[in-house]
Amino acid sequence: MDPACTARPKPAAATPPSAWVRRWAALAPAGGTVLDVACGWGRHLRWFLDAGFAGTGVDRDTGMVDDLADRAEILRHDLEDGSPWPFAGRAFDVVVVTNYLHRPLFAALEQAVAPGGVLLYETFMRGNEAFGRPRNPDHLLGTGELLTAFPALQIVAFEQGKVETCGTGVVQRVACVRAAEPVGLV
Structure with missing residues (x-):
């Protein structure tokens, strides 16, 4: 079984990053x-x-990353409570979103990508409900939804379908860049 699939109490250091994120992170400025x-x-x-990289992490519960406070900016913020996006006016070379979906954030996420930067997004889509959580349609992407979610960014890679990582699931993934010209593939 993939190490990322084991029980949640495991420390993050023992949970590898997504293969999608690792692959397409090469698009980001070092x-x-x-x-x-x-x-x-x-x-x-x-x-x-x-x-x-210099890092910023945001979550409504930051207890699992408090140990990074001396290395990164950690912000406790509920992204779904209707309060303003906490990074207005800021841009990042990499914006990473995995296993999370809140459609009202799409525009803010797009704006948070710096020129030459990359957005790496990977989460569940419809069809996943047959295999496990999430099952709520509000938390599942529609077919091809990420292809149109970030119109100001250039899509470099896209995938959707069934995966066998932590058991069977159905996911959608996109890697996009803020660039006027085509970028080299990794």
Whole structure:
């Protein structure tokens, strides 16, 4: 079984970052800034910090990343309570969102990507309800939804379908950049 699938109490250091995030992170400027949205255990934030990025993690419960407070900006913020986006006017070289969906944030996420930066998004889509959580349609992407969610960004890679990582699930993934010209694929 994939190590990322084991019981939740495991420390983030023992949970590897998503293969999708690892692959497409190469599009980001080395040593840039990263925003990990709904960061949870901070597995992606930790990985980027270890790679020399300056990091920011945001979640409504930051207890699982409090140990990073000396290495990163950690913000406790409920992204779904209707309060303003806490990063208005800021831009990051990498914006990472995994296993989280709140459609009202799409525009803010798009605006948070700096010129030359990358948005890496991976979460569940319809069809996942047959295999496990989440099952609520509000938390599941529609077919191809991420293809149109960030119109100001250039799509570099997209996938959707069934995966066998922690048992069977159905996911959608996109890697987009803020660039006027085509970028080299990794």
